[in-house]
Amino acid sequence: MNNLFVYCEVNEDGLVADVSLELLSKGKKLANELKIKMEAVVIGNEIHDIEAQLYPYGVDVIHLAQEKRLFPYTTLPHASIVVNLFKEEKPEIALFGATSVGRDLAPRVASALRCGLTADCTSLEIGNHTENKTQKEYINLLYQIRPAFGGNIIATIINPDTRPQIATVREGVMKLEIFSKSFKGKLKNLSLDKYMKEDDFMVEILERHIEKQKINIKGAQIIVAGGYGVGTKENFALLHQLAEVIGGEVGASRAAVDAGLVDHARQIGQTGVTVRPKLYIACGISGAVQHRAGMDQSAKIISINNDPKAPINKIADYTIIGNVGDILPKMIKFYKENSK
């Protein structure tokens, strides 16, 4: 069996993005289970000591492409390099971050290689498969697991016959874990003329403004999250008040973001951020699968909902039946009275 590849994104500071390190952490486990090696593809410019950055995650081979025009990312040269490298190396599995870059690049690569691709996986596992019609057996496939169809179902997707099996995963879904601080792999510098062509640079970046992340819900220990049931911006202000008083961040479900109640950067769930806080207070959130996928590993969950049958209540440690507008001010009041 051939190896597992992770496309590593590099940020403005020459550092590999968290989402890529998370994928390496998961990739190493999958590779070990399959008894194959893990290789990283790193494309950019002025990348900070890549060997020191990646080897601790158990990367056996780093394929490095460095050139001025390769950062910031544009689709065509990165796609050419990845496609041509994959044609040579024929990876078994390839993982990309489900970011602005990964979601632009992975489909282009999958199309060129005529391979299957599953977006926004919430879990990756190894498993077998028997084809119903032909009874053909497939051993050690990548199970690409994601909520589908409005989040009412969980689908397990496989690519039995095409390689690589490609998946994208959002930031925060996989846990960041160092494999071994003393691990050493090897570095291969790619000879660029072989992999890309002049035409790949026809798209020019004229301007670029990237902001440092202002809202850090991924790292928050306490999250007060609101859904469509919060109803109004005024009620959302109560969430901010509670979060401030108890030292947390405000999150939201997609429904609340779509309704314009709150900024997209705060969205938690399959198409937002995945969080694992010690306390998650879900206000007016019904709890569709996509939302739960982003928060169900929270240590303690409180659901505030006027619907006793809301699905989120089933995973909550505490369920308060009532209106967000009544309950939050009381929580703020009693917290202030009882904390020292």
Added chain:
Amino acid sequence: MSFRIVVLAKQVPDTRNVGKDAMKADGTVNRAALPAIYNPEDLNALEMALHIKSKIKGAEVIILTMGPPRAAEIIRESIYRGADGGYLITDRKFAGSDTLATSYAISLAVKKLAPYHLVISGRQAIDGDTAQVGPQTAEKLAIPQITYAEEVESVDEKQITIKRRLERGVEVVRTPLPALITVHSSAPECRPRQAKLLMKFKHARTVTELQEEVRDYTELYIKRPYLQIEEWTVADLHADVEMLGLSGSPTKVKKIENVVLQQKETVLLTDADKDIEGLMKELISAHIIG
């Protein structure tokens, strides 16, 4: 030669407004209970196309949609808002297509409309949220792609400059044409229907729809041939059937699980003062907060 803009639009079940009756008792999705709508970001794409049309003399906007016969509604809706025409890609042989097989079919349809200058679609459809068909179609057409477009900064017959919305910022890029653009929901909303166009095109139908009409449209269509919406099948696209549907789709669904939640031991509280105070005290004493 006119400046041709092809818009890719999809009819989707409205998964954003999944009501209680959208799930059947056995936990499966009741598709009939979900209204079919114009995919929201495809409406942003249509607006961008109509905006570009207003900037370039002689530009035309052509809609391509793929789906069952009732997806012709997407073409009518687009025409009411200012599109010049459209084609419905429909054939049972497309059923079961994943994004790769879909983009293959769409790329053949776009090629049939050559020479084209721009292909514009929404970033993603709300029924799958994959955002794959745009980039995959661009790859099959061997043209550059600009994803997550928010605004057209400038456009002429040779090139377009686009502001893109990224996770943590914006980027302005320029690409030569032809190119494919996927449009982000932060782009301007689509203009409404125009009463004049609605009156003119309300009887626009595909052949399949005409067969189901009680009223005889024959005479009307002889007088107003522009009302005919053309349908394209696998044969019209000269597509390789092996590359469509299930056989052309490398991804297979191994398993679908209905989500059945195991009830955790939840403490049920009311909004009474004593309940809330008790909870806050408990959280504080357990050092979860405070």
